[in-house]
Each structure stands twice: as C-alpha cells, then as structure tokens.
Amino acid sequence: MTGVVLIFGVSGFVGGHLAEEFCSFGYKVYGCDISESSDIADQVTFIPCDILDQVQVRKVISETKPMYIVDLAAISSVSYSWKEPAKTMAVNVEGTLNIFESAKEIIPNAKILVIGSSEEYQRSDDPINEEFSLDSCSPYGLSKITQERFAKLYREQYGMKIYCVRAFNHTGVGQSDRFVIPSWCRQVALLSAKKKRMAISL
Ligand SMILES: NC(=O)c1ccc[n+]([C@@H]2O[C@H](COP(=O)([O-])OP(=O)(O)OC[C@H]3O[C@@H](n4cnc5c(N)ncnc54)[C@H](O)[C@@H]3O)[C@@H](O)[C@H]2O)c1
Secondary structure, eight states: OOOEEEEEEETTTTHHHHHHHHHHHHEEEEEEEESSOOOTTTSSSSEETTTOOHHHHHHHHHOOOOSSEEEOSOOOOHHHHOOOOOHHHIIIIIIIIHHHHHHHOOOOEEEEEEEGGGGOOOOOOOOOOTTSOOOOOHHHHHHHHHHHHHHHHHHHOOOEEEEEEEEEEOOOTTTTTTTTTHHHHHHHHHHHHHTTOOOOOO
C-alpha cells in the first residue's frame, strides 16, 4: 500500500475525481463529508463528518491516522458566499482550523493540502502571476485568504507540513449546475432536446 489519505469534502466535484485518482495509485482512501455522494468510488471508505464539529474531526483523524490530508470541504460558490458570508468564513476558516488543530495533536508530520482560489487575487484585466497582490472582492475570496494565512501561521509556529494552492476555475463531469459552465451545458442540452430557440440565462 502506498499510504493513507483522508479527503474532507469527498462528495464534491473535485473530491470524487481525486479519490478515484488516489485509489488508482494504490492509496487507502478515507473520505469525509456532510453528505455521501453516490459517485464516490467503491474503494473509498466514507465517514460522515462535519468539519465545523471539532469532536467529529478529531475522531476521524485519530481513527484513520492519515499520512496525507486534502481539505476540499468548503463553501465553494462565490455567489453563495454573498448570501452566507458568516457561514462561508465558518466552514472555510474555522472548519480548516479544526483540521489543523487535530492534525497538530495526533499526526503532526502528516502533509496537508489546502485549496485556495484565484479569487484571492486583486481583480485585474492583465495576466497575473503568484506574486500578484492578494485583495479579494468577495466573502469567498476573503475566507480563502484567511485560510491561507492560518496555514502559514501553523507552518511557522508548529512546523506543520501544510501546502496551499490557489486554484483557478476548473470544471468537468460531476460539477453542480450551481456553477456557470455546467449551468450553460444543462440549458443547452435542454434546449436542444426540446428543439427550441431561447435565451440562455446566467
Ligand atoms: N471547482 C473549482 O473551479 C475551484 C476553483 C478554485 C478553488 N476551488 C476549491 O477547491 C475545493 C473543492 O472544490 P469543489 O469544486 O469540489 O467544491 P464542491 O462545492 O463541489 O465540494 C465541496 C464539498 O464540501 C462539502 N462541505 C461543505 N461544508 C462542509 C462541512 N461543514 N463539513 C464537511 N464537508 C462540507 C460539501 O458537501 C461538498 O461536497 C474547495 O475548497 C473550493 O473552494 C474549487
């Protein structure tokens, strides 16, 4: 066996694909989420867990003792983050801190991957690189900046192996039609099935 991986947010769009990829390389994969998806690969052991519940997070980490943790659990929609800014900060920051705190106590040498976003960067019409200023224009982006700052703090203060990426939009099979590209695809498919001419809404 290659190692043990624990994925928080396994029922989401990225979670299903990532879990399958880890399984195909021989990892033992545990996946957590607030709801179970039928799309998760059979080899994945699903454990219900709300990352806002510190007791549940500690229990799952101490029972699985992963070498690798991937934190995909999030409020991931920018538009939803405007409706629920406090919940967005709670899940994306407090939830991630619950993972850091438990990992610090139980598996301090585990590697943890945290997924930030291009939404952390200041708006720009020009191409940007990693050095570009962070200054978000949405509650979602602010939550991701804060999450990343805490990751840096825990690396510096406790020597934890926490890695951050700032992912740009990605899409594909299994993404919810709450997001723009799957929404357009669904509308085009519906229109072509009905053979109607209609405007596509955003
Ligand atoms: N998909 C993209 O284009 C994109 C771009 C940049 C960053 N990201 C980030 O990548 C990560 C994964 O994105 P995704 O597209 O799979 O998102 P997604 O919304 O499809 O999945 C997020 C998952 O987190 C779960 N979740 C929410 N609250 C939870 C809680 N309290 N406890 C446990 N689980 C909870 C949800 O049930 C869902 O299954 C997120 O952090 C997202 O912000 C995604």
